[in-house]
Amino acid sequence: MTMPNGFSPTDADRLSDEERRLIERRERLLGPAYRLFYERPLHTVRGEGVWLYDKQGNRYLDAYNNVASIGHCHPRVVQAIARQAAVLNTHTRYLQEGILDYAEDLLSTFPAGLEQVMFTCTGSEANDLALRIARHFTGGTGVIITRFAYHGVTGDISELSPALGSGITLPAHARTVRAPDAYRLGAENVGKILADDVRAAIADLRAQGIKPAALLLDGIFASDGVLPDPVGFLAEAVKVAQSEGLLYIADEVQSGFARTGRTLWGFQRHGVQPDLVTLGKPMGNGQPIAGVVARADILESFGRNVRYFNTFGGNPVSCAAAQAVLDVIRVEKLQERSQRIGDFMLEGIRRLAERHELIGDVRGAGLFLGVELVSDRAEKTPAANQTRRVVNAMRERGVLISAAGPMENILKIRPLLAFEQEHAELFIDCLDQALQEVAG
Template sequence: MMDTNSFQPDNAASLDDKTRGLINRRSVLGDAYRLFYRTPVHLVRGQGQYLWDADGTQYLDVYNNVASLGHCHPAVVAAVHDQMQALNTHTRYLHERILDYSDAILATMPEQIDRVMYMCTGSEANDLAIRIARAHTGGTGLIVTREAYHGTSALTSGASPALGGAQPVDATTWLVPAPDAYRVDEPDTGAWFAARIQACIDDMASKGVKFAGFLADSIFSSDGVLPGKPGFLQAALQTVHSNGGVFIADEVQPGFARTGESFWGFGRHGLVPDIVTTGKPMGNGMPVSGLMAKASVLASFSASTPYFNTFGGNPVSIAAAQAVLNVIHDENLLEHSRNVGQRLLSELRALQSRHSCIGDVRGAGLFIGLELVTNRQTKEPARALALDLIEALRNAHVLTSVAGPYGNILKLRPPLAFQNHDIDWLVGALDQCLSHLNA
């Protein structure tokens, strides 16, 4: 994932002096960092769904869900500014704001989920979720999908095969194939997927590893954006529970009205997870994340382990999170995501009829995958075309990236500020770029 659509030093000679100078200065950050695009973009400003570079060129952002509402949303800016002028400290002092927000966020959850803890990043939330699952079950074995991404801590990077490179999968992590209805020729994807989870659990047992839990993002974004039919994950939940495991819903990407069909991605499937995790979209990019759980699942960890995250849940970050929640409700962004997403899906499917290289278009709300193939019958992935298309779109001032095991799926995930009129820009650019690349 990290090296797909990334700048390569071999391209430096073709860049202008200013861009090349900035890239050279980035050496101070170390060699592990990556840049997007063969010609990196130098951004200086954002507003809503738009970004501007140093030359004043406007771009359409169709990738950044961290700024979930949109870049520099005025309600978030004002909330952070006001709270910063009053107090910013940690959670070992009493403060009303964190309690008010906790009541508000738990009100969006199934009633069985009645506890919440705070961190600064999604990686920290998933790290803690794994620890809680292990404390609750007494097991260590974790199951994730083959292209999952759940974070960058020691625990979560070991459960994030999408990181690739030299990052090893942890010995206690088992990988299950993703429920890809486009490529899995089965009448019941849910039953097929649950059977693969059971096979992993059985393999763990044969090797003396006790099952702790299953960790998944309900739209399988890094696996290629696989929304599936609503409800298909019910069988997976039942399999996890029947084997004594914990179901962890990673809502960093599909949560907060993103899928349009429910406030939480898992809600599309009528699930009641044991643990739910969120990340920085919770605060429109501010360093805040959360872990919501059933009290019964949290009990074993809480009884034995004091937990303290120095500035996780600080008043300024919680002010941003509360502003996000308020805007989603006040601006009816769940319905907006559903309606605009449905129109975007329709327009992309019309585009599919004009370009044979588009093998599949799928999604929920403003979270859409567009899969490119060299042949619709064989479904051979068109990775090279996808990477060329990403670059062509960048030159057409549309920013997005790719996902999936073959790197051939465009991941279209704009801020929720994305409007109907932006569809014309996006689909028009896709049409023009594909026509040029396939000429």
């Protein structure tokens, strides 16, 4: 089993003796399931702002990390964690104000009707809980996802994450629909195609005696290849699902918290109203916290019949970190910066496309970008090998990105929200050099 941009033992000859020993130790102690990025794995020892540092003191511009999104080791988050940890950290079965203050502030960022939140530790847990809630509320089990979706690693959710690889077998209660790929299907077609596919999936589930429960979609279709446009394409599919009694679960684990720029949440770009929203990754800037935001009537039904408890979900330290993240997004105007710097990067990469035939399509929203590489523009032939080489060429030049998509030919670019224009310019220069190297 491999993954896009993953280290392979065949790359070991390029490594130093120390790096090979570290990898051998890792495999011996952690087992074979973990994966490493890059042909030459990065040995990080420190992070600060938009930079990661290796053991030799070399710095790397982080244009991929979606966890420490407001900046590595942000002082305000570090101070909030230390301050709370020095006072109290326990579970949620005691009365505490911190979790309530944060919940109130978080919920104020959502549209009316999404008025309660349950906390977990990870996005995988959040999606797992949202699915349980949806099934309880609807009485159904069927779930609709995209063909190369990724929603997490718990038992139920990993089965709904075909992006994890060929080792994943879709369960009988799952149906897949085509991702809204405007580059290959046409921007004018993706909304109708998605809605038609959802309608057909619902019909097929019912024909097999399976009651549908949920439409589960990532807000920017990241694993499908970063598919943000055209704005509004999601509305018809969501309307079809909700009118048929399904709950729409908006997976905001990757697209939330100002990542897409003009809106705080990815689903807002499409003018849709979710029934459940799942959060994770950047929520605590590295401190584990995630959650499910929901309609009150949905949680009332679930809570009346199901006892739920999460030992660490919503603990005081994690809530303090999450509150600091929201504060920093506002104080440092990171949503506005996400849009401004993201637009600058999109325009810069589109200029590169005028000189580099390898670039077939450039797309993105805010600071979440996808660059599709093709060996033939007319045929749109996926260039997976060249994509891997570009990713590794950038790593060697001190800029970190990765690859995505079912054909492994899309540069997946997620700069930290702390990016300034100087960092964006450095990124574009590095990408230009990497494309030249690969083409040469």
